Amino acid sequence: MCDTCGCNITDANQHLIDKDGKHAITKDGHEAIEVLQNLLHENNHRAAHNREHFDKHAVLAINLMSSPGSGKTALLEATIDALKDNNDLSIAVIEGDLETENDAQRIRDKNIPAIQITTGSACHLDAYMVHDALHELPLEGLDIVFIENVGNLVCPASFDLGHHLNVTLLSVTEGDDKPAKYPVMFRASNLNLITKSDLLPYLDDFSVDKAEENIRNLANPAPIFELSAKNTDGIEQWINWLKHQLKHYREHLAQGETVLPSMQQDGQKLHSAHSHA
């Protein structure tokens, strides 16, 4: 029988093709199985598990991403200081770096629980690493867990950690064209923070408007805040955003829903739906 045109598929054997995924026989006699699964299926499965764990405790998980040195840890320190005055947000931090406990220590020095993940040579956190960190981090009584990803504008964008929101930092010394150069990262942000804004008067080549245009060109409607961890300009707006997001997240939980980070697999769902049609 002919293996190429499908005339060997009859009512009698159709079930074999339909049963577990689409079987077909290629020209050279191989069995072809259509899988249509994300390449990071295992990671995404673990990420979903992490998200359930956060949701069980109603803890909002925020993935902080940026280049190295754009001020992620400084932002967290300024956030902790700002929250000292009002005790209505309880936070913890998971730190990701290739080596050292330095960043976690900076957070612990401010009496906030911090778990350090050292990735060795891995350029990003993944859902497995965050899962291990969660074993060491009791979530009871917390409102927000910040996951400070490895400083890198490329790889972290591809890995779901089980978090709810992506916050991407762009420091003014990096240049306003970073979003155009690293579209995968900046497309996925739920909030963009333009950090080290206190340096803006000294730089004649960083335009906040230009940075915004480059972010909008990625079809990203997320808000853009200017912020300085040093002189605390913009910190209040950031804290208000956090409180608003926490409220929004818990309202979703009350409806039996979770919150997924911006762009997470939306496109993929569409494509899969098309492929099955």
Add this chain to the structure above:
Amino acid sequence: MHELSICQSIIEQVTQVAQQNNALSVSRIIIDIGPLSGVEAPLLEHAFPIASAGTIAQDAILETQILPIKVRCNLCHNENEASMNKLLCSACGTWQTTLISGDEMLLRTVELENHHSDKEEEINHV
């Protein structure tokens, strides 16, 4: 760097499919990659032999299909191809669009070598 971990993930999934179907080996793996997935197909193809060595997929060919970047306009509903960092509507020029293709990283098809399997016998005999 992360292309190697993606290859390892591919091998894990392919091994499962091969075992479920009693395959002797895997001859071809077809994946769909969109430019906005953050995965570089040439790096993946270079990393693949390292990840597949000693597995059921060690002789498999990794074939990559690069899918186009396409957006649908949220305002005028036009659909058009776009570039990596300009996901704009070509009809009305707005940035308020939705990506409908271009961020895929999908394991599409696995081709198996299993001449002795009952399943294939059954299909060929009908």
